[in-house]
Amino acid sequence: MTEKKAYPLRISAIVLDAMQRWSNDELRSLNAQIEFVLREALRESGRLKPAPKAHPLKDDPH
Template sequence: MAGEKKAYPLRISATVLDAMQRWSDDELRSVNAQIEYVLREALRKAGRLKAGPARPAADDNDTD
């Protein structure tokens, strides 16, 4: 279950999406992987997600 991915439609402003696109390009990730990374980090910092083993780099570099 931990490695399972679920699709979720996301409504996001064009401004935020453009910023995420630039950031993901800088990090060599897809926009989808960058959004997941940012959400995961925010959840971890807020104490809402246990710090688990590092995810494989392939997960962060998937394509949209």
């Protein structure tokens, strides 16, 4: 699991309200939705590598 860091975010009320509605629709917390949207934007712009996929045999305990 990656390290999480706290960061105070100043955001307009309009954007925050829209993000809250979106997070409610997606059944995510507001924080998780903001992180999801940022991560997707970073991936689409090529600024974030995709998370490595786990090897299927290594994760199987049997």
